[in-house]
Amino acid sequence: KNADKPFIIHLANGTVKVLGTSFNIRAYDNEKFIETSVATGKVAFIPKKATGNKQDTVFLTVDKKVRYLFTKEEAYVEPTISAEDIAWIGGKLVFKAMAFDEIGLELERNFGKKVVFLSDSARQFRLTGSFQNNSLDEILFYLSKSTEFKYKINNDEVLISDVSTKLP
Missing domain, CATH: 3.55.50.30 (Phage tail protein beta-alpha-beta fold)
Known part of the structure; x- marks a missing residue:
């Protein structure tokens, strides 16, 4: 964990930027969505089709998750129980x-x-x-x-x- 040195995970339909945290990513080729949840810290999810503007980025904190639906190209943030996600x-x-x-x-x-x-x-x-x-x-x-x-x-x-x- 080092918030000053984030690492980036590139997925087929988006990018997860890790900002000193523990998290879970669900991204399988045979599913129609990507899901990222946060157990500790903070992550940023950036859809693949993002324009680079900050408003395209979804920031997640503890016990929040984002589900990005490929068909709609939309991200939905919802509460979660991160212990269940991992x-x-x-x-x-x-x-x-x-x-x-x-x-x-x-x-x-x-x-x-x-x-x-x-x-x-x-x-x-x-x-x-x-x-x-x-x-x-x-x-x-x-x-x-x-x-x-x-x-x-x-x-x-x-x-x-x-x-x-x-x-x-």
Whole structure:
């Protein structure tokens, strides 16, 4: 941490300038957004299409996060619990009213199996849960108790559908 010597992280659709802090960046090629949150200190997020004016820069402080949506080229700042944003470091997965398709991407990254939604309605379910070192089957089992959906785990993929769609 040295506020006098910030370092810069260049992302595909923006730049994060670190100003003496601890933080988290979520930026995956298969997602439609970048997310940056701050645990301590301060960071500046500069969208790739920024003009260089200061008003293009989003400054974040403790327990704030910015989500930059590629499709709209807009940044949204909201409060967050930074400890949850960095929970993955300790093997913990935290989902708070998260769309199931986003959870699917997290599960793909953590378990190495492609998540395939067989119904669009299941993709939109909003789910909440916190898991520490659980298996993929345990996570899906517990999530399915809060919102009814069906799932099947194969060798290299996970099939998910709403209750009215038949699994192969």
